[in-house]
Amino acid sequence: MVSWLFRPAERDTEGLVERAPTVRVREVFRRFWPDARQYRGWLLVSLVLVLVSPLLDAAAIWLFKVLIDDVLAPRNFSLFPAIAVAYALITLVAGALDFCGQYLATWIGENFLNKLRTKVFAHLHTLSIGFFDRRRIGDTLSRLTGDVAAIESLVLSGVAQTFASVVKVLLFAGVLFYLDWLLALVSLVGAPLFWVVAKFFARRIREASREVRGRSGSISTVAEESLGNAPLIQAYGREQAEVDRFTRQSRGNVSAALTSVRVGALFSPLVDLLEVVGVMAILGVGIYELSADRISLGGLLVFLVYLSQLYTPVRNLGQLSNTVFAASASAERIIDLLDQRPLVQNPAHPIPLPRRITGRLEVDRIGFRYPDTAADVLRGVSFCALPGQTTAVVGASGAGKSTLTKLLLRFYDPTHGRILLDGIDLRAVDLDALRANIAIVLQETLLLDGTIADNILAGRSDATREQLVEAAEAADAHEFIQQLPEGYDTRVGQRGRLLSGGQRQRIAIARAMIRDAPILLLDEPTTSLDAEAAQRILAPLRRLMAGRTTIVISHNLLTVRDAQQIIYLDRGTITEAGTHDELLANNNGYAHLYRLHHPERPVGPPETPARPDGHMPS
Numbered sequence: 001m002v003s004w005l006f007r008p009a010e011r012d013t014e015g016l017v018e019r020a021p022t023v024r025v026r027e028v029f030r031r032f033w034p035d036a037r038q039y040r041g042w043l044l045v046s047l048v049l050v051l052v053s054p055l056l057d058a059a060a061i062w063l064f065k066v067l068i069d070d071v072l073a074p075r076n077f078s079l080f081p082a083i084a085v086a087y088a089l090i091t092l093v094a095g096a097l098d099f100c101g102q103y104l105a106t107w108i109g110e111n112f113l114n115k116l117r118t119k120v121f122a123h124l125h126t127l128s129i130g131f132f133d134r135r136r137i138g139d140t141l142s143r144l145t146g147d148v149a150a151i152e153s154l155v156l157s158g159v160a161q162t163f164a165s166v167v168k169v170l171l172f173a174g175v176l177f178y179l180d181w182l183l184a185l186v187s188l189v190g191a192p193l194f195w196v197v198a199k200f201f202a203r204r205i206r207e208a209s210r211e212v213r214g215r216s217g218s219i220s221t222v223a224e225e226s227l228g229n230a231p232l233i234q235a236y237g238r239e240q241a242e243v244d245r246f247t248r249q250s251r252g253n254v255s256a257a258l259t260s261v262r263v264g265a266l267f268s269p270l271v272d273l274l275e276v277v278g279v280m281a282i283l284g285v286g287i288y289e290l291s292a293d294r295i296s297l298g299g300l301l302v303f304l305v306y307l308s309q310l311y312t313p314v315r316n317l318g319q320l321s322n323t324v325f326a327a328s329a330s331a332e333r334i335i336d337l338l339d340q341r342p343l344v345q346n347p348a349h350p351i352p353l354p355r356r357i358t359g360r361l362e363v364d365r366i367g368f369r370y371p372d373t374a375a376d377v378l379r380g381v382s383f384c385a386l387p388g389q390t391t392a393v394v395g396a397s398g399a400g401k402s403t404l405t406k407l408l409l410r411f412y413d414p415t416h417g418r419i420l421l422d423g424i425d426l427r428a429v430d431l432d433a434l435r436a437n438i439a440i441v442l443q444e445t446l447l448l449d450g451t452i453a454d455n456i457l458a459g460r461s462d463a464t465r466e467q468l469v470e471a472a473e474a475a476d477a478h479e480f481i482q483q484l485p486e487g488y489d490t491r492v493g494q495r496g497r498l499l500s501g502g503q504r505q506r507i508a509i510a511r512a513m514i515r516d517a518p519i520l521l522l523d524e525p526t527t528s529l530d531a532e533a534a535q536r537i538l539a540p541l542r543r544l545m546a547g548r549t550t551i552v553i554s555h556n557l558l559t560v561r562d563a564q565q566i567i568y569l570d571r572g573t574i575t576e577a578g579t580h581d582e583l584l585a586n587n588n589g590y591a592h593l594y595r596l597h598h599p600e601r602p603v604g605p606p607e608t609p610a611r612p613d614g615h616m617p618s
């Protein structure tokens with residue numbers, strides 16, 4: 001039975017959520033107190049209110065003694081009206097102070113929460129893409145909401161409660177000693193027992209809370225992954241498997257919560273028991289003192305009332321340590337997030353880029369390996385992409401093509417070698433300035449949940465309405481946008497689900513168009529489209545590419561064929577480079593890929609133009 005009561009929660013064996021390193025409570029305060037500092041004036045006011053409230057309680061109880069000893073015992077009515085008015089006044093003032101105290105405490109708490117939540121969110125946006133590649137979004141969301149709130153309960157409410165409890169203990173203990181020191185001593189005998197019990201429980205509650213928070217992260221993770229992939233799950237009939245996965249985590253959460261409650265709920269009755277034993281002991285000694293006439297009846301009764309007031313804050317102090325440990329389990333998860341440093345650092349003293357760069361990109365013997373992996377993804381890759389020219393990167397799936405674009409955007413830094421923009425190492429350039437010079441169109445178009453106009457203007461927020469329409473026209477998107485119910489102000493739905501793949505892609509082209517950046521990165525912009533839709537975006541794509549340094553990763557022969565240079569990547573190294581015709585003449589990897597896709601065409605110069613919808617396999 002006892003072992004069942006204290007049995008620890010079952011660990012999350014699926015390991016969905018990484019455990020945050022343990023931190024000490026002192027460290028939690030050191031980290032988060034600065035965030036609360038700006039509210040310290042109001043916190044002080046709230047503490048003063050906390051101080052006044054027990055004083056009023058003490059006064060009200062003292063009135064009770066006067067009532068018994070001076071009104072009830074001698075049956076003397078004359079003092080009663082004054083006592084009644086005093087009672088009413090005290091209740092009124094206490095009520096008003098209570099209202100102010102509660103409102104103020106919530107105001108401080110919510111503002112602190114808001115600040116901390118925003119700080120964590122903003123910090124997440126400073127992290128490199130590497131962080132998001134590794135972490136589960138669901139767990140991060142759970143930290144951002146649930147765990148941040150738990151810190152408030154420790155750093156602010158926790159402090160206020162401790163203060164209130166300590167004040168009450170000192171005040172009521174003082175009054176007890178003033179009333180009868182012998183009885184007071186007897187009543188304090190039980191105090192150390194409280195501490196022993198509280199300490200025993202604290203560690204177990206901390207463990208259980210940690211598991212509850214972790215499980216909550218796992219539930220969000222499964223829900224986010226599963227609901228985000230609803231089409232895939234339904235198409236392959238994996239609903240039940242997903243429900244099972246969710247149920248496992250949800251059940252784990254139930255068991256962790258029950259463990260936590262088992263331990264927490266046991267604490268209260270144990271303390272009750274200690275309290276009753278204490279009161280009985282005091283009553284015994286009190287009756288003896290009453291019979292020896294060393295205390296009045298009013299004195300004894302009031303002593304017991306004061307004592308009951310004392311036990312509550314002492315119990316709170318005991319429970320507070322439980323709250324503190326429970327909250328520190330959450331704090332660990334937030335500190336873990338805040339301690340993440342971006343893999344890609346912005347230089348302290350960036351070299352300023354010219355107002356309009358030419359866009360010459362030089363990739364100089366770069367090598368790259370993803371963090372925490374064993375194999376190099378790129379090795380000794382060198383090439384030069386010239387302004388106004390298109391460089392196509394082709395190769396089999398997994399050859400490292402997308403990785404190359406990630407390095408150009410500085411989502412990661414190369415492990416070896418360097419990339420130069422107009423002769424300056426990317427690592428020496430301010431990140432924002434670098435990215436302001438690059439426009440991207442990816443395979444999966446990223447749309448924000450806003451209007452069409454918002455999505456295009458994400459490329460350049462200060463553009464005028466005319467520029468917006470101009471960009472949409474150039475992207476061949478204006479026509480379909482106008483046919484939408486609210487034109488440019490139509491909302492696209494989460495991730496642009498309300499638009500077709502081709503429409504989304506044309507919005508992405510308009511966005512890149514309006515950015516008017518000298519460098520353009522196209523990562524398989526036509527791959528997710530059918531032949532007709534792909535064909536439709538080729539003309540706008542060409543317009544977009546004109547006059548820019550374009551790096552295109554594509555299997556579409558029309559964009560690749562026209563490229564001034566084609567680079568063929570094979571398992572992370574460049575094995576061929578040249579024009580379409582040169583590479584076909586080489587009769588190597590590129591020609592092989594081409595043959596795979598065009599078995600009807602003999603390979604070798606001179607090359608006849610490919611069909612407009614010609615694709616190469618990945």
Ligand SMILES: Nc1ncnc2c1ncn2[C@@H]1O[C@H](COP(=O)(O)OP(=O)(O)OP(=O)(O)O)[C@@H](O)[C@H]1O
Binds near residue numbers: 370404
């Ligand atoms: N975030 C990551 N962490 C670890 N390894 C990764 C990561 N992203 C890609 N890789 C690995 O790097 C290699 C190259 O991937 P990359 O996406 O660059 O290939 P690709 O040539 O673009 O392929 P595809 O044509 O299929 O998109 C692959 O082996 C892949 O497993």
